[in-house]
Amino acid sequence: MYVLMDIMVSPGGVGTSVSPYIAMCQKIFEDAGLTHTMHGYGTNVEGEWEDVMAAVKRCHEVLHEKGAVRITSHMKLGTRIDKDQTMADKVTSVQEKMIAK
Amino acid sequence: MYVLMDIMVSPGGVGTSVSPYIAMCQKIFEDAGLTHTMHGYGTNVEGEWEDVMAAVKRCHEVLHEKGAVRITSHMKLGTRIDKDQTMADKVTSVQEKMIAK
Amino acid sequence: MYVLMDIMVSPGGVGTSVSPYIAMCQKIFEDAGLTHTMHGYGTNVEGEWEDVMAAVKRCHEVLHEKGAVRITSHMKLGTRIDKDQTMADKVTSVQEKMIAK
């Protein structure tokens, strides 16, 4: 089952500068070989369900090891059976409607 | 790793009445033996990471089988290493602060 | 326009104990006369769009005044034009499907 995910990881108890922790998660997605794109409020990640979920768990484990005493992740998970679709397809689909107007 | 989750499952392509699909997920959490409480905008679920994630995957699989051509789940996942905490503990903690005022 | 909202307010830069800040928001919803119910991962709030949004803004303002240097709120906002529906209606609708099984 292929999944399109958006994830925002919020480490707690590490002060207000959380970007080093976000960078650790980016590296985990990269090392896992998952397609991923960061935006201003999270990261789009896509791949097989098991691979994506293993990477999310790894983020929590690594950030706890690095000092985050509590972590909250906000995720969107999308699956569909009517057609194959990537994140890039979704963006293109909206952009086409905007041009068509 | 114990996880506190909040999940809202949104099946697409099934019309505007989604409650039968939500009920199917409730049954999956129940059958998995996970502590779960429904509220107006999702369900609190808690348990071991692997058990909770297996139930989420099962929700997507079952809803697709039952006709949902696309599904988006919105989730919050919380883990912490400083202390054990349940969903009930979190609510009680806030309520105590309200009484103390 | 009537709106059903779920909100989780996350104050940053205040240490790991955020419950006093959550309690402040509960009081704001209460003082605004909005129907609200706390759960383990947020609060269901319902009312007229303008009233609900004014309360959300007030939460951010008050928490900043009380020392939260950064705040992230995660919200779900639901509106519908086919029928009137409260949060309680939504929960009841799912529960009826569960009993019917």
Add this chain to the structure above:
Amino acid sequence: MYVLMDIMVSPGGVGTSVSPYIAMCQKIFEDAGLTHTMHGYGTNVEGEWEDVMAAVKRCHEVLHEKGAVRITSHMKLGTRIDKDQTMADKVTSVQEKMIAK
């Protein structure tokens, strides 16, 4: 109060092809003069609180007019008082940490 928002608007009762509705919201953000960037699972929008919220309300109103009988929006709202920060600053901050590794 300046706010960084991420929003995903989900129209219901319109079938599985929601991209025309998403395109309508993009146009609303554009017409409102707000800085906005679409990604695979939503849109980053930033500006003054009142302007951003007025645009969100307008999205719900327009989509209802165009046939969406129910709409759920998932939003993240971030405010901070310690420094000025744009969405672009957030992404740059993480990228610098990744290069520094």
